[in-house]
Amino acid sequence: MNILECKNLSKSYRKGVPVLWNLNLEIPAGKIVGLLGPNGCGKSTLIKLISGLLQPDSGEILVGGNPIGEHSKALISYLPERTYFNSWMKVEELVMYFEEFYADFDTNRAFKLLYDLGIDPKAKLKALSKGTKEKVQLILVMSRNAKLYLLDEPIAGVDPAAREYILSTIVSNYNPEASIIITTHLITDVEQVLDDFVFLSYGGKILNSGNAEQARAESGKTLDQLFREVFKC
Amino acid sequence: MLKKLLKYDLKSVFKYWWIAAIASLGLSAAGGFCISVMMAEKDVPALIAVLIVLTLLFSIIGIVAFSILSYILLYVRFYKNFFTDEGYLTFTLPVKRSQLLNSKLITCVLTMLCTATVIFVDIAIMLAIGADKSFYRELLWALSPLFEELLEAPVSAWIYLCCWGIMFLIFLVLSNIFSTLFMFACITFASVITKKQRLLPPLVFIM
Numbered sequence: 001m002n003i004l005e006c007k008n009l010s011k012s013y014r015k016g017v018p019v020l021w022n023l024n025l026e027i028p029a030g031k032i033v034g035l036l037g038p039n040g041c042g043k044s045t046l047i048k049l050i051s052g053l054l055q056p057d058s059g060e061i062l063v064g065g066n067p068i069g070e071h072s073k074a075l076i077s078y079l080p081e082r083t084y085f086n087s088w089m090k091v092e093e094l095v096m097y098f099e100e101f102y103a104d105f106d107t108n109r110a111f112k113l114l115y116d117l118g119i120d121p122k123a124k125l126k127a128l129s130k131g132t133k134e135k136v137q138l139i140l141v142m143s144r145n146a147k148l149y150l151l152d153e154p155i156a157g158v159d160p161a162a163r164e165y166i167l168s169t170i171v172s173n174y175n176p177e178a179s180i181i182i183t184t185h186l187i188t189d190v191e192q193v194l195d196d197f198v199f200l201s202y203g204g205k206i207l208n209s210g211n212a213e214q215a216r217a218e219s220g221k222t223l224d225q226l227f228r229e230v231f232k233c
Numbered sequence: 234m235l236k237k238l239l240k241y242d243l244k245s246v247f248k249y250w251w252i253a254a255i256a257s258l259g260l261s262a263a264g265g266f267c268i269s270v271m272m273a274e275k276d277v278p279a280l281i282a283v284l285i286v287l288t289l290l291f292s293i294i295g296i297v298a299f300s301i302l303s304y305i306l307l308y309v310r311f312y313k314n315f316f317t318d319e320g321y322l323t324f325t326l327p328v329k330r331s332q333l334l335n336s337k338l339i340t341c342v343l344t345m346l347c348t349a350t351v352i353f354v355d356i357a358i359m360l361a362i363g364a365d366k367s368f369y370r371e372l373l374w375a376l377s378p379l380f381e382e383l384l385e386a387p388v389s390a391w392i393y394l395c396c397w398g399i400m401f402l403i404f405l406v407l408s409n410i411f412s413t414l415f416m417f418a419c420i421t422f423a424s425v426i427t428k429k430q431r432l433l434p435p436l437v438f439i440m
Contacts, residue, residue: 073327086319
């Protein structure tokens with residue numbers, strides 16, 4: 001069964017300049033999918049449409065069979081590329097906030113991850129560094145037993161050691177029956193955890209997609225090398 | 234879900250509101266003290282008189298500032314929740330959009346009712362501390378014809394008066410709701426036009 005279905009999805013920010021045009025995409029359950037593409041090709045736009053932050057100009061999105069709305073948002077755990085906290089809260093208050101709004105939130109897992117990272121739950125969010133805030137955000141997202149995880153550039157702007165930690169947190173804490181969509185252009189770091197991949201080009205065109213291992217075996221190249229070939233400037 | 238949204242909206246606003254409310258009560262007490270000194274002492278040195286007047290002026294400005302601050306807290310909460318990065322969290326919560334707006338609206342109404350109550354208490358404190366017995370005697374004397382008429386009035390007049398009182402309260406709450414919705418509309422309208430000018434939304438509301 002597909003956890004995500006996008007049918008003839010179109011979105012533009014300016015008249016005559018579509019970011020996504022008649023995009024058709026299906027993501028099965030239980031897969032880690034890399035949504036890969038150059039800057040400005042519509043990866044974040046697609047993620048925002050699925051999470052309900054944007055409305056499509058036309059087309060349909062179904063998450064677990066539900067159209068985008070209250071029920072689909074309960075199934076989705078979304079990590080945006082920027083921090084989105086209420087800055088007046090403490091870390092533990094934010095954990096309680098997530099526990100109240102999301103029935104699938106695992107509070108014990110969240111506090112365990114905070115403890116492992118040495119983050120004081122009583123610390124004020126506005127006193128935390130940028131990197132620590134991003135880690136708190138990741139912990140909150142991955143502490144949910146969601147059906148679909150949307151991670152928008154989770155490793156952009158962090159050091160290589162932190163990237164490794166983030167990817168291992170993602171892999172070890174997500175619901176195995178769920179799917180993860182990771183958008184990134186740092187393919188070398190991410191491809192080791194991917195089951196499937198989608199190469200998205202400008203206008204939302206899918207240039208290539210499939211099983212990552214199979215693609216590597218058939219071409220004898222890494223996904224990063226394939227990406228560079230496909231999107232050669 | 235509406236209760237949960239309301240809980241966090243009220244928490245966010247009242248986190249700073251109650252500090253301002255206590256400050257306002259303190260300023261009203263100071264203002265009342267100044268009034269009592271002015272009424273009791275006839276021969277006050279000029280410097281002391283200036284200080285007393287300035288303190289009284291400052292306390293009145295402080296009380297007015299408190300009511301403006303309440304609006305600012307509500308404006309900031311609405312703007313940040315919907316039009317800044319906090320919107321990523323707000324709009325991905327598993328709640329209806331109408332619940333998000335209703336929560337903000339109820340928070341605004343409750344906050345303004347609490348603010349009005351505190352201002353009423355401020356005035357009462359000022360009068361209680363500042364006014365002497367002769368003030369209350371004269372006030373009672375001025376109001377006594379009204380009280381006599383009310384006591385002699387038929388029951389129907391009382392019912393009529395009560396109905397007007399209830400209508401006035403309903404009108405107060407409704408006007409609060411409409412002014413809140415108007416503030417939301419101004420913020421939304423201004424934010425759609427430009428995201429750079431953060432002062433534009435309150436200017437549009439004031440205009």
